[in-house]
Amino acid sequence: MEEESTTIIMTSLSTLSPSHLTSLTHTILSISHHHRRRLTSVLSSPTLFSLTLRHLLSLSLPQKTLLIATHLLSLLHPLLLHRNHHHSLPSSAAFMKLRDLDAVVLLLFLCETHQLDPDVLEASADNWREILGAMCSDTMLNSISGLWTCDAGILMPYIETLVRCKRFVDIMGGYNHLRRLRGEKEGYEIPAARAAVVALRAVEVSNATGLNSGEVECVICKEEMSEGRDVCEMPCQHLFHWKCILPWLSKRNTCPFCRFQLPTDDVFSEIQRLWEILVKTTELHVTHVLSNT
Structure with a gap:
């Protein structure tokens, strides 16, 4: 599933024109710098770190899933928006509060740290800020090696983050599971944004x-x-x-004639809508390549 997601994103990127790819790269670089600044701010401030960690610990697993899903949606939008297509009209579901952004970048960094070195977080939570701060500094120093000056060096971490977030949302049940948690029935329709x-x-x-x-x-x-x-x-x-x-x-987000989907303010519905666009783009691209070989 992870390889399939990576292939879909890579194929979608390959269909962008050079100008759109350059514009997307600049957007991603700006987003990446913003997220790094937020993570650095959290790790460098004892007070902000304590508040952010407390916020994370107060969230239930479905709430953490929603947090990561909202982050995933905010990362999917640039990829669709730079296609300059009406399918990518933004909705308010793509925007995050600063507190939630701090929480999700810290949560993802905790997950990354645990994956790289599971034992490092066995230390007392009181020492996490210093440990994570040192690891974050090492990561930033390692990335400043000339790699980030090329498009591949910018896009690959972006793709990896997209895939990681989607995998987590899928594993935790994603769209259909959370609909059941909300007590919604199959065939549930959502209003347009x-x-x-x-x-x-x-x-x-x-x-x-x-x-x-x-x-x-x-x-x-x-x-x-x-x-x-x-x-x-x-x-x-x-x-x-x-x-x-x-x-x-006000009741559904589809065209009554052709079922074209407008954006929604429901995070999981938006992820599903945008992902379907990426899948369709991939299929059309593959079909075009095969027909010309």
């Missing part, structure tokens, strides 16, 4: 839109769209009456 709904375009029905008056109907109410009236245009270019589509999107 408010930001995505607000961003929808209003277009006037006319011959210029490619619609002849009286020939197109709203598939929700089954009534014809009147020429000269404003209607809602979804990113998939299907049109609906505003009075019909707004109640629809």
Whole structure:
């Protein structure tokens, strides 16, 4: 599963144009520096470290899973956004509070430390800050070796983090498991993100839109769209009456005609939506390569 995830991400990256790849690399480098600064701040301040560790210890396992899932979502968005495609419209689920960011970078570093040297955390928690601080310094010194000046040196840690976070979310049950924890039934539908709904375009029905008056109907109410009236245009270019589509999107995030998915504010639904886009991109790329060989 981990190798499959890596392949999907790598293939998706290979479909980016040079300009988009460069832009993505710069974005990832900026995000990486920000996360390193937060981790350094936590480890260098006894007070901040104590507060962050206390926050982590107060979280249940499902809450920790949600924390890592939100972090994963924030890392997936740059990859989709730099494709310059309507599928990657952001939602508020991608943003984290500073306290949660500090908690997740510390949690991931604890997991990484445990994986590299399981015995090091056997020491008293009172000594963790000094131990982790030394390990963090060594990691940063080792990375400043010229490797980070090339795209591969920037992208590989990013890919590894994406895969690690997705593996954890999948292992801990991910989307379907947490739906069951919330008592939701199969076939549960989620509303579209408010930001995505607000961003929808209003277009006037006319011959210029490619619609002849009286020939197109709203598939929700089954009534014809009147020429000269404003209607809602979804990113998939299907049109609906505003009075019909707004109640629809308040309950589900799909186009009533083609099932195109708008972003949602549900973290696990967003991860699933974005991952499906990556998988589809991979399949299309492989098909294109095979057809040209």
